[in-house]
Amino acid sequence: MKRLVIIGASGHGKVIADIAVRNGYEEIVFLDDNESIKECAGFKVVGKTSDASRISGDKIIAIGDAKIRERMMHKVKTVSLIHPDAVISRRVEIGEGTVVMAGTVINSDVHIGRGCIINTGASIDHDCNLGNFIHVSVGAHVAGTCSIGNGTWIGAGATISNNINICADCMIGAGAVVIKNIKNIGIYIGVPAEKK
Structure with missing residues (x-):
């Protein structure tokens, strides 16, 4: 029997459970440190x-916080999950523990690191390199030939223009448009995106 243990019984975990069902997992259970949570998405917390x-x-x-995901992945070997309704080029590398949600498009010659979240309806175009523990939020778009450093969070609906480099541990606000390289850690918001 194909069994999946989802670590983190939250909204993110619910979406991962649906992806697991679509990928043929016959048994799904959750783990969570909040003892008051007994089930998630109809599956038991064990x-x-x-x-x-x-x-x-x-x-x-299934924990959104990149630092927690990273710590946990040092302790637990994880699988990657890809929603069957994602469109992914044959020339894409996806690291351990990464999840790709429904409606995502990932084009040719993209490398995605470990423990990443490529969320619903996001797109990553050709020749991009995404580090580890990155979150590309719902409806965010990364144009071609971009490099994004470890732990960076790209907010819902944000756009990263082509040929852009973003350093590690940045936060790109929802709806922001990044049109120049980001070399300093920080929060970037607006159109065009500027450091807050």
Whole structure:
């Protein structure tokens, strides 16, 4: 029986559970440190996050915070999950523990690192390099030949213009439009995006 253990019983976990069902998982369980949560998306919460190594099955971390995802991935081997309604080029590399949601488009010669979230309806065009633990939010668009550093969060509906480099650990606000390289850690908002 194909079994998936989802670490984190939240809204993100619910979406991952739906992707797991579409990928043929016959049994799905959750782990969460909030003992008041008994189920998520109709599936049982069977223990805490610390139980992950002793529970059998494939595992994925459904926690939005990149730093927590990174810490947990040092302790637990994870799988990647791709929604069957995502459109992904044959020439895309996707790292361990990354999840790709419905309606996503990822074009040729893209590398996506470990523990990333490529959320619903996002797009990543050709020749991009995304580091580890990046979140490309709902409806965000990354144009061709971009490089995005580890731990960066790209807000809902944001646009990264082509040939842009963004350093690690940045936050790009919802709806922002990035038209020049970002070399300093910070929060960037607006059109065009500027450091807050």
